[in-house]
Amino acid sequence: MEIIFASANKNKIAEVAAMFPPNIRLLGLKEIGITEDIPEPGTTIQENSFLKAQYVVQRLKELNRQLPVFADDSGLEAEALNKAPGVYSARYAGTPKNDAANNAKLLEELKNHTNRHARFVTIITYIENGKVQQFEGEIKGTIAYEPRGTGGFGYDPLFIPQGYRSTFSELSVNTKNTISHRAMAVKKLVDFI
Numbered sequence: 562m563e564i565i566f567a568s569a570n571k572n573k574i575a576e577v578a579a580m581f582p583p584n585i586r587l588l589g590l591k592e593i594g595i596t597e598d599i600p601e602p603g604t605t606i607q608e609n610s611f612l613k614a615q616y617v618v619q620r621l622k623e624l625n626r627q628l629p630v631f632a633d634d635s636g637l638e639a640e641a642l643n644k645a646p647g648v649y650s651a652r653y654a655g656t657p658k659n660d661a662a663n664n665a666k667l668l669e670e671l672k673n674h675t676n677r678h679a680r681f682v683t684i685i686t687y688i689e690n691g692k693v694q695q696f697e698g699e700i701k702g703t704i705a706y707e708p709r710g711t712g713g714f715g716y717d718p719l720f721i722p723q724g725y726r727s728t729f730s731e732l733s734v735n736t737k738n739t740i741s742h743r744a745m746a747v748k749k750l751v752d753f754i
């Protein structure tokens with residue numbers, strides 16, 4: 562069985578593909594000839610996840626192909642900031658996207674808050690034969706007072722998952738990929754399929 566993962570990010574595709582059984586082959590966007598950036602005009606993570614999947618379904622129609630498609634959208638939600646940066650996580654400090662600036666802005670916004678609770682959330686939208694299903698994965702944790710560690714991307718240097726003392730950046734890739742919000746959402750999708 563072949564399924565399209567609405568992503569052009571090779572590392573992400575490899576990470577997610579490793580969680581699927583061997584009889585399911587994941588195709589990235591480039592493999593089916595979709596090379597443009599997919600618009601993300603939504604105002605929630607859930608909406609953007611749906612819009613990305615729907616966009617690819619539409620493009621497949623134009624290419625006269627029909628395959629199951631899924632898209633993911635993720636973000637960090639800080640309790641004290643009313644769930645910001647949320648859907649705006651990638652460009653919290655403005656464009657172009659800059660992880661270090663985003664982390665600095667998050668620390669600045671939280672500097673007067675003792676509530677450091679946050680969660681990462683991923684919503685996957687799966688569309689097969691016009692039927693839409695969504696799966697949510699989350700990991701709870703806290704935001705550190707300064708960046709720690711060199712691994713990962715995004716807010717990894719600041720996010721300490723519940724039950725750990727290290728940030729995502731300090732943990733091994735394997736550990737992060739086993740407990741992450743994305744892994745939880747992908748697991749639900751795999752179980753469903």
Ligand code: IMP
Nearest residue numbers: 633634635636637650651714715716717
């Ligand atoms: P995306 O939807 O997976 O592209 O995630 C959107 C943004 O959320 C990223 O650009 C990061 O800023 C942040 N983010 C999502 N997942 C993670 C993660 O696992 N670690 C750190 N930051 C993340």
